[in-house]
Amino acid sequence: MQTLIIACGALAREVLALIKLNGWQHMELQCLPADLHLRPEKIPDAVEAAVVAARGQYARIFVAYADCGTGGLLAARCESLGVEMISGPHCYSFFEGNDAFAARGEVTSFYLTDFLARQFEAFVWRPMGLDKHPELRDLYFGNYEKLVFLAQTEDDALTQAAQAAAQKLGLVFERRFTGYGDLGSALDHGNSGT
């Protein structure tokens, strides 16, 4: 029986990599636009529409989103729809591992994942208007101290891109290799496996 993974577009590569790596041939991936990341209030409705459209066609539907800035509204929606989602506040947390991320208790770090390092201009720099108004940079980032690149893969080009992003934002750079963190076990077992 097939499982449908309804995922944030920012996780597409990672979910596909895990499906391939683990030979999960029973899993199908459907991505929602990654730019919902910038408008979290729209995520619950978008997820619900995808779940309702797919209902009855799959043995299991799993929502590959964490809370992602919805303030608990996505969790409530998933519960009412009877589908599971990823535990934790956001992808930065579950890539590092929710427990490890919480234990660090970092307050002044800005995070990039592989996706965000690759798409820094489209998902950070331009939406914040920094391409047109670089003078706003310190209003956004003045309270941050470092940019932490949570790397899912070993990729020198992405590390360089993340480092360049840190420089552009005026932040100290740190790279942490996380791999896929809690994502794999969440996809495979739901949250009972995490």
Add this chain to the structure above:
Amino acid sequence: MSDEEDDLILDELDDAELVLQMHDDLYDGMSDEIAEAVHILLKRDWTPYDILTKALVEGMRIVGIDFRDGILFVPEVLLAAGAMKKGMHILKPLLVETGAPQLGKVVIGTVKGDIHDIGKNLVAMMMEGAGFEIIDLGINNPVEDYIDALKREKADILGMSALLTTTMPYMKIVIDTMVEQGIRDDYIVLVGGAPLNEEFGKAIGSDAYCRDAAVAVETAKEFMARKHNQA
């Protein structure tokens, strides 16, 4: 306005035109033009309070509406706020001298674990513009900071802000501590921030969740009016 011949001479506009132009300039985040227009209105014997309310606050109110309706986004609002700040910087000392009306005192800050202050700063600025005295505690505030400031400043309102799902529950810790100390009902507690919603505001025991800076100002005014009616 790159062509010199298109440049508007602000001083040549009459008062009503100039105020409308200031609304446009605020909307476009043109801080130098706002500063110039403020000086012109002062020269024309406008009171600082009228300049603040009729030109700056009203201009930002329009910006706020278009932000709420998805016409403007955060960068444009920040630029507009920067322009308003420049105007307020000129007016602030004059407002003190001329004794502008004071609506109440607000202690405001971002909660512990959270360093995001864009929304909080906008609310503080708009509340100040509306006539509230602002005690801004900045970012990453533990419960003691809020409670000490409320008592020390004899404040009327506590405003708490959070941007993160992980930090917004801290607002409940602050409110619960106020309840434990028997001071919860001495203050109006307003909360705000991107991941919050009305249900959350109610669940943690705040008086109101404020969706944006304009709502925060109106809500604060409403609660202060009720407080005065009860007194």
